[in-house]
Amino acid sequence: MKIAKPLFLLISLAVTNVITAQNQERIPEVEKLLGKMTIEEKIGQLNLLTPGGGVATGSVVSKNVESKIKAGNVGGLFGVASPSKMKMAQDLAVKQTRLQIPLLFGSDIIHGYKTTFPIPLGLSASWDMDLIKRTAQIAAKEATADGINWNFSPMVDIARDPRWGRIAEGAGEDAYLGSEIAKAMVTGYQGEDLTDEETMLACVKHFALYGAVEAGRDYNSVDMSRVKMFNQYLPPYKAAIDAGAASVMTSFNDVDGVPATGNKWLLTDLLRDRWNFDGFVVSDYTSLNEMMAHGLGDLQAVSALALKAGLDMDMVGEGFLSTLKKSLDEGKVTEEEITNACRHVLEAKYKLGLFEDPYKYIDESRPEKDILTPENRAVARKAAQRSFVLLKNENNVLPLKKSSNIALIGPLADSRNNMLGTWAPTGEIKNAVTILEGFKNVAPNARIEYAKGSNILNDKELAKNINVFGPRIEISKELPDELLNEALAVAKKSEVIVAVVGEATEMSGEAASRTDISIPDTQKKLIKELVATGKPVVLVLMSGRPLTIPEEFDLPVSILQVWHPGVEAGNAVADVVFGDYNPSGKLTATWPRSIGQIPIYHSMKNTGRPAPDSEEFQKFKSNYLDEKNSPLLPFGYGLSYTTFEYSDLKISKEKIKVNEAVEVSVTLKNTGKFDGEEVVQLYLHDVVRSITPPNRQLKGFKKVFLKKGESKTITITLKPEDLKFYNSSLEFVAEPGTFEVFVGGDSNASLKKSFVLE
Incomplete structure (x- = not known):
């Protein structure tokens, strides 16, 4: 669907791929539009709102969104999907405002849209850049079919502390591998031409250093030297920028004592002046307002600070909308600073082709033909297979014969709610394949008997904290011993036991930091009792992070780490367990023996008093009294059949x-x-x-x-x-x-x- 071009665009629209670095020529159409805009209209373009109804990442939901769009006070929306809803919002912007400036529509599409792929940490374990790029292309095609043209992905934060729940969203601990994955995802989302209706703006996040929060506690402080930043943490961000990423999202943490959202060194000196970034910068969810809690002043003060630092768009907080005009009148910001931020936002819309056709992403025929297709699900299955890491294969038990008599046991074996993984707000749980279903699909001649065996955990208060987005942990009415006894009865009739254990999806992810990253006690007991039957035991381990599993690793069990595998979880797990695919995944984050070793990673430095290679304890050397220095499983580790x-x-x-x-x-x-x-x-x-x-x-x-x-x-x-x-x-x-x-x-x-x- 097309509409007549706005008045300011009656000039030629031939220049569609103009590069607009700070010191290069600007886009003439955007410059002409800026000349027509009032200061209020410019400030309005800096405002990103969510009307609610989707999955929020904070407690604030925007109010009076419709009236604000009509008033020209909105540059973009997120948390909205479907062509019909997008059309309603876009109509308000291009038909009921003075200058008819179209909206951006954003979303968090972290590991697939409706076709949900493995969590990013799992996907990184494939070490397959072509496959990772392909998953990003599919995510872009599906999301744009629903009207979305801006993706808050990839997350490229280096993470070396598995207590931090958001390690699940990135590529692990290594700057080189993280850079390669960042490039693959940006090029997958954006393609070669952003005016193509199946491509979308990428948004690199979280800028910067968010993966290094102290104590692994989400939103916490970060403090490190510039040398460590440049060598170990910044490379993936730069790789994404060099690959042409169109936007950048700030992080919640501080850098050198200044919150990233208001940090001029980070957003201007480094990002624009040193790295020549020519896109636009958006805050994370209310991170501008949160600078008040950091101790940097009231809303007007932190809004002015952020604008002057180089922030272009304010997500949800409306600090720019409500204070910048006053700050301008008081001389605390300049019109040039407001204009420059507005310019960056408008240039992104121009690059997408929205000025030529505001409705180019709104096509009612696309969802049915482009979303969750058999072809897309086949790629999801392939991606999941290749993400799995074989940690241990006791007596070469794996792969299993498809005629086996199998006891399929565990709280995650038939848990559809836990297959998609954390941060899959656009996925639908009903579309996920459980492990039980996958076993029956792949090995129809096997005798498979299922028992839950235990809850994921028995702590009702902790379960309540985890179940914010729905029932990921369901505590059975049966007593723990009743669940265990039922499982043991099933196990004793089998040839081999497959136990699906680990974390629920929301035990990792945003605001899901943990001080204990071992398998919950009730599942530990189940595993020990299953091993005591004397039957061969295969642990299918699900998690969004490295876990501390020294006890389980020492048991006579095989262990297949499957992360949270996505919409084709059950089929992919069965493919590997029964040998239709030989596992090839390799860990992208070191697995510690104990939580006291954290942070532990492969690129650590020698000290002046290095411990001996034998790890024999020596006093006055860099070691522990009660633990080895070496990890349980090193970076890059993974077995094969x-x-x-x-x-x-x-x-x-x-x-x-x-x-x-x-x-x-x-x-x-x-x-x-x-x-x-x-x-x-x-x-x-x-x-x-x-x-x-x-x-x-x-x-x-x-x-x-x-x-x-x-x-x-x-x-x-x-x-x-x-x-x-x-x-x-x-x-x-x-x-x-x-x-x-x-x-x-x-x-x-x-x-x-x-x-x-x-």
């Missing part, structure tokens, strides 16, 4: 010059009985440099398929920038010296060679 052998590591040159690449090759052989995939990982150690180096840094990887018995030579190229780091002056440099290269199947890779940068 087959085995792989690495050999013949070679480096193309012993010495290289600055700005010269070097090739690293290794022979990989499938030495087992199954075809399978392996993620070949390359880690680098800069032996001597001007600031202390990490022991190992991921600098390359390839996912390789080999038939049983097959060998291949795998080559990974180290580019000049892979040798660089930010020094104490924040210069991105490579320093001469020796570099050690490690190649293998996880961050403990043992094959080692070195070369010299002259």
